[in-house]
Ligand code: FE
């Protein structure tokens with residue numbers, strides 16, 4: 001790796017997603033187009049541009065055979081592939097209404113990042129043996145329910161703010177705090193789950209997690225600067241965040257996650273010999289965890305991450321507490 005690659009984008013030096021998102025501060029001025037070409041395209045993605053993993057990181061044969069583990073992975077990466085495609089489309093109005101060149105360049109790079117995530121998640125299914133020819137249709141069919149019940153409401157909510165109302169900071173808040181703030185811990189969990197089972201899968205998740213550190217931290221800086229310069233925007237921002245939390249509370253994402261965690265649980269037991277004493281988080285063997293425990297841990301990470309990001313922006317974390325827990 002050349003020294004011109006920023007450490008947070010360097011494959012071997014970048015921190016984990018949660019640590020990076022909690023501890024790093026990056027802004028749109030540093031993460032511009034030149035940074036992206038140098039540190040991301042020629043840094044993070046070096047030798048991993050095509051599939052999202054190094055050619056030496058392989059897909060094990062047992063994941064190409066039918067079974068619950070394969071089914072869990074197909075559901076997870078199929079849904080994530082579709083979500084990332086939708087995220088890409090959603091980011092187009094951010095580029096269109098970016099208030100300045102630094103924000104424009106940053107969102108142009110994030111748009112490409114999400115399009116790339118969609119591609120590597122989707123194409124991983126072909127590496128697992130799904131037919132390339134019908135891939136898009138197969139994913140659409142598999143994720144139809146998830147799309148209508150989980151993704152569509154989020155898209156409508158976001159487009160109303162960023163496209164219809166032309167509210168750039170409001171859109172930044174929705175994308176980084178409401179959408180990615182919840183999805184990032186799920187991505188972290190994915191990386192930890194698949195790493196001992198499939199080097200290729202683990203690397204794909206790792207690569208997207210490195211991008212995610214940038215998405216979360218740069219958006220926080222944009223918002224922090226905006227509120228400092230425009231304190232009058234604060235109440236509006238709080239209102240958007242409250243509605244965003246209300247929206248998440250009304251969305252049945254848990255049932256989709258738990259379904260594939262249950263499949264993972266069955267598959268994990270079948271392949272226990274490959275997992276051994278591997279710890280999913282310090283002191284806890286992955287083999288000893290249950291679907292609910294893993295889901296709850298991702299929620300706990302969401303809260304921890306939100307706490308430090310909100311403090312950085314000078315915003316009260318309580319605004320993100322779900323209505324269920326404050327009622
Ligand atoms: Fe992404």
Ligand code: FE
Pocket residue numbers: 114180211212215
């Ligand atoms: Fe992202």
